């Protein structure tokens with residue numbers, strides 16, 4: 001029984017050829033001699049093969065087109081989306097001068113957020129079409145907030161979180177954060193969408209205490225989702 | 241996918257050494273949108289497949305893939321070339337899907353039907369990828385296998401699923417996975433061992449039931 005347990009523990013390493021010659025030989029001999037472990041080995045191999053041979057899942061529409069559309073919204077530039085459309089290969093660069101400008105704008109928005117949060121409206125680096133979130137239509141309540149659009153004005157910071165020290169502690173990491181600003185201007189949720197959750201803890205806590213002038217639609221306060229990329233690092237400015 | 245595009249991808253894959261990749265990254269950093277378009281085209285299939293397998297939902301995966309490339313675009317300035325571009329993107333995909341799943345679970349917990357397998361439409365589509373000569377029974381079997389694998393995957397923990405997919409589907413070495421996920425190589429190996437065994441148990445359990 002001890003031999004069985006030992007052999008089974010080593011099957012994964014054995015499969016990868018990660019065992020030394022002697023233990024590998026011991027496992028091989030055991031698999032030959034023990035029908036139960038032999039069967040286990042075969043079922044392990046067939047399970048792994050089934051996964052490895054599973055066909056790749058393919059997206060029905062082109063992701064690059066969607067990325068292009070989103071970058072266009074973010075950078076307020078038509079150039080990227082045009083180029084990222086499926087026809088981009090056949091098309092000469094139409095707005096070459098817009099591209100570096102767009103990239104610079106992304107950098108500036110990020111820095112404005114970090115350095116000058118008291119005066120600037122929050123740059124929402126991402127605006128997301130409500131339709132991409134499935135069956136429930138966004139209603140502007142805290143549990144179902146709206147995204148920024150032509151109709152929905154961005155919340156403005158009234159009390160910024162003191163995050164400079166926390167940013168320094170973040171080092172190289174960058175965080176991608178969703179903040180839902182409630183109708184009363186408080187923060188109803190802060191969610192880390194990208195980045196190291198361990199390091200992000202204190203910063204997320206600080207962001208929960210921010211206070212805003214709420215976003216509005218048709219003059220009425222609505223709950224709004226803000227997406228922010230928070231990073232301390234200088235993003236290399238593109239060479240023009 | 242158009243034939244021309246496929247040819248382009250194959251050519252890039254053949255020539256896809258570090259220098260080509262380095263050049264592409266440099267072009268993207270300089271704000272070359274065509275270079276970024278190429279970067280997306282080269283990796284979107286991998287990003288979508290990995291996200292769909294991790295999240296178990298094609299719609300979520302499509303949104304996730306989009307977010308991943310936006311994050312790649314925004315943070316490309318900090319890619320240092322210590323890892324390959326591909327493993328760097330893997331890292332972003334896994335982190336993004338992990339967070340997205342947490343967020344999704346919290347927010348959609350009221351949704352009546354949990355996502356735990358492929359939709360029938362996806363299964364049908366997967367079944368169509370088989371050889372031409374295959375009969376209806378084989379096709380059905382292929383479809384059943386695709387469904388079984390995905391639902392077995394989704395019974396694993398997220399971390400086990402991630403390690404297993406990076407190893408068996410994406411073909412990364414344990415060392416590369418360790419770098420991608422920022423965990424020790426020993427941890428990768430023990431997770432991989434448990435994940436393989438859990439997958440085996442899950443798939444074997446299904447067969448016994450039938």
Ligand SMILES: [Zn+2]
Nearest residue numbers: 003004034037
């Ligand atoms: Zn045995």
